[in-house]
Amino acid sequence: MDKPSIGAPRTEADLIALAARVQANAYAKYSDYPVGAALEDDRGRVFLGVNVENISFGGTLCAERSALAAMITAGSRQWHRIAVVTRDGNTPCGICRQLLAEFAAPDAVVFCTNGEGKSQTYRFWDLLPHAFDAEL
Numbered sequence: 001m002d003k004p005s006i007g008a009p010r011t012e013a014d015l016i017a018l019a020a021r022v023q024a025n026a027y028a029k030y031s032d033y034p035v036g037a038a039l040e041d042d043r044g045r046v047f048l049g050v051n052v053e054n055i056s057f058g059g060t061l062c063a064e065r066s067a068l069a070a071m072i073t074a075g076s077r078q079w080h081r082i083a084v085v086t087r088d089g090n091t092p093c094g095i096c097r098q099l100l101a102e103f104a105a106p107d108a109v110v111f112c113t114n115g116e117g118k119s120q121t122y123r124f125w126d127l128l129p130h131a132f133d134a135e136l
Contacts, residue, residue, distance in 0.1 A: 015083035026050035035063035041076040064096040101131040
């Protein structure tokens with residue numbers, strides 16, 4: 001699949017394909033659990049991320065946070081869709097959910113897949129219904 005041009009409408013399958021492609025670049029030396037993510041911002045731009053592990057486990061960066069950091073670095077402050085590819089189709093971890101919540105659109109969607117047919121779509125706020133919020 002050719003990478004869609006910036007601003008081109010992307011399907012769920014496009015985002016999943018981009019996340020699956022980048023998953024091969026993950027540095028998962030300690031867990032052997034490579035993860036790829038493709039996050040789409042409110043302007044239709046896609047930012048890619050992979051997990052980068054460290055022997056000091058607290059220093060590990062998840063793929064979702066890696067993609068989010070790229071989005072923020074590019075000057076964007078809101079995302080609408082993210083595709084996450086793992087070997088078993090798991091959802092983002094709690095730390096990722098909380099950080100994603102800071103920048104999630106009200107209608108944000110998460111596509112979780114194993115890249116081989118098992119796929120589940122979630123409304124982001126269903127995954128983190130009671131996010132920590134300083135406004136409470």
